[in-house]
Amino acid sequence: MSKKIGIIDLGSNSVRLVIFEILPSGTFRLVDDIKETIRLSENMIDGRLLNDIAMHKTVKTVKLYRKLCNSYGIPCNRIIGVATAAVRKAENRDQFLKLLTGATDINFRLLSGEEEAFYAFKAATYSLNIHEGIIVDIGGGSTEIIFFKDNSMINSISIPVGAVVATENFIGKDVINQENLSRLEDSICEMLKDQDWLRQEKNKTLIGLGGTIRNLGKIHRNRIEYPINYTHNYEIPIEDFNSIYNDLANMDLKSRKKVKGLSSKRADIIVGGLAILKAIISVCSPSRILTSGFGLREGILFDYISKTNPRAKFTDALSFSLKSFMELYGVRKNHAKHVCFLALSLFDQLKYLHNYGEDARKLLEVASLLHDIGISISYYEHHRHSFYIILNSRLAGFTHRETLLAAAIAASHSDEDFKEDWQTRYEKILLPGDIELWKKLSVFLKLAECLDRSEMSVIKALECQILGDTVKIRTIREGDAELEISLANEHSNTFRKVFGKFLVVT
Known part of the structure; x- marks a missing residue:
């Protein structure tokens, strides 16, 4: 229960x-x-x-x-x-x-400040696939800063200044006096002057937690017209942060309340919070800012689950997230896992055709495990439902681009074409070559889905051969696999368009 x-x-x-x-x-x-x-x-x-x-x-x-x-x-x-x-x-x-x-x-x-830092550390490391960096949790009354490496908390400090305190004690809520703002930044730097661990390594990732940084992310997404309104694992370039900070610092309160993405209830304290972040950035020189949708409360939750449920294993963010989605959405695990096994077997044996590495393999794995998740809404057009569920999920451990590609690959598993104009709509998220990547990985998932169409795991293994202009896939099976083999061969034209070779499945 x-x-x-x-x-x-x-x-x-x-x-x-x-x-x-x-x-x-x-x-x-x-x-x-x-x-x-x-x-x-x-x-x-x-x-x-x-x-x-x-x-x-x-x-x-x-x-x-x-x-x-x-x-x-x-x-x-x-x-x-x-x-x-x-x-x-x-x-x-x-x-x-x-x-x-x-x-x-x-x-x-x-x-205590140390306990706040501990929960911030758990929230970030259990929800992001990042193994080293600086975590900054800017609250109203304090700010916690943590350096972690190899998923271990190495150093931390809690300073008694947050967005509310900074606003009230230094700069006020309406028009910002630039001298007072500089005094606030200098004060934060002074508090951190003896923290040599913040300066030891440059170009670290800074992971931001708390309302100040979540609002920063919303402002940035609105500025660049980012197509997904999703906080977790959202990246902000340092130069863009500086631009937003300078703009807000030169506005009065009435003007800040009109800024798209900024909560009106936070408009009076946002500059104070961002000044703290600005000072920390000047000390530790990170290469980028990532916003986290997980924070103190999720850290407390992770700790509670760890202490009360010995079955819970937080091995890595993505594995735990996948397990959660498969369970919460009632995914048929045996079928999903067997389709995943077959898809990865095709990927591994046909590497000569695609030459992709571990990152692409992980995309195929996630898409395979979640390809039928849309059935939780309706069987009909469930491939389309799968796309939107995966895309709008908090799939911990994946970037927004990876989540989008996994959603598109999963949505392309059926005989019906995935006709959504996702490539144009989410163009800003994609990288050069991603459409080709999607097409190739989708073919592997289509074939794997066909090869377990009866959902009885009749086909136990695959043997792939590349012979000139033909790829031969021999199925090793226990039982009648006529349906599976017939359906797989129906994708021979698609295979030839994508890989330039004929396909024969036996």
């Missing part, structure tokens, strides 16, 4: 609830997400006490969140409550947490 849990994050800028459904295998899906902007760290009394209005507004919000959790059948003991920088630095934090627990029956844990 699956179970649902709620995670409530008392941040310096907002109070947020996310609800996840967790399956016995450890796979999960997000089922609800709600946020209220409260600004706990704003207007603190003497800079050290949470004010009564913010505290009571938080209590009221958490009460509503508890009711929402209860409507999902989630008792209080399955609601994980955490508080971060604003509460951490408040001298009346114990009084506030006691008030909150007494009013809601939810126990809130006060996270």
Whole structure:
């Protein structure tokens, strides 16, 4: 039986609830997400006490969140409550947490900066296929910076300045004074001056977490008219970041609220958050910025699953993500895995024809495993449904380009042509040669699908030979495979158009 849990994050800028459904295998899906902007760290009394209005507004919000959790059948003991920088630095934090627990029956844990960094590290490394880099999590009241290598957390620091604090203490919300902005950047650099590990290696990837960097990504996608509105694993060139930062810093609040992609509720604090990022970039000199759709709450979720479910194996981001999608969408695993086996066998034995490497092989593997996922919507035209499900999924471990190509290959597995104008619509994501790559890998998937058409794994193995202008595929089978062989040979013309050779399947 699956179970649902709620995670409530008392941040310096907002109070947020996310609800996840967790399956016995450890796979999960997000089922609800709600946020209220409260600004706990704003207007603190003497800079050290949470004010009564913010505290009571938080209590009221958490009460509503508890009711929402209860409507999902989630008792209080399955609601994980955490508080971060604003509460951490408040001298009346114990009084506030006691008030909150007494009013809601939810126990809130006060996270240290080190714990925030740990959860940010888990969120990033469990959801991206990157093994070394700098993680930056800019919150409202603090910023966590982590250096990781070989999937291990090497160094970290938590600095007591986030987007809200930077705005309130340095630059204000409306017209930005450039001297104050420089003073803010200098202050962040001063806090990091003894962190030699940030300067050791240049050209690292910087992975950005939190609302500031998610909004940066949205602004950038709107600027370049990017065809997918998808935050996770989105790349922003450093020069583009600098351009956006400079533009926003020279606008007043009214103008910033009109910027496409920028949340109106974050327009007053976005420059403060980006100034922190600017200072960090000046120190560690990354080669690029990647935005992560996973953050503190997902890090807490990963940690919870690891501790409560020994069956869950977070070996790598893509494998876990694939397993999750196959389970959540009811993919027929035996058929999918056998089609994948046959497709990869064709790829490996016919490498002379295509000369692609491991990256292309991974695309074919993912497309093969998920090619029938569209049946969860409808069998008819399920190849088209597969395309949109895969493309709009949070397929962790894949870039946007890889996700698009996997979706297009999966959608091309059936006898019906995939007629969507995806090549034009998503042109900005594709690289030269990608259409040829799609065509060739799609042929392998078409053939593999035919060779398991009965879904009984009759064909156990394949032996491929390239003989002059002909490719011969001999099937090694147990049982009658007449249907499978006949259907595969129907694709001989397609094979010849793509590879320039005749195809004979026996």
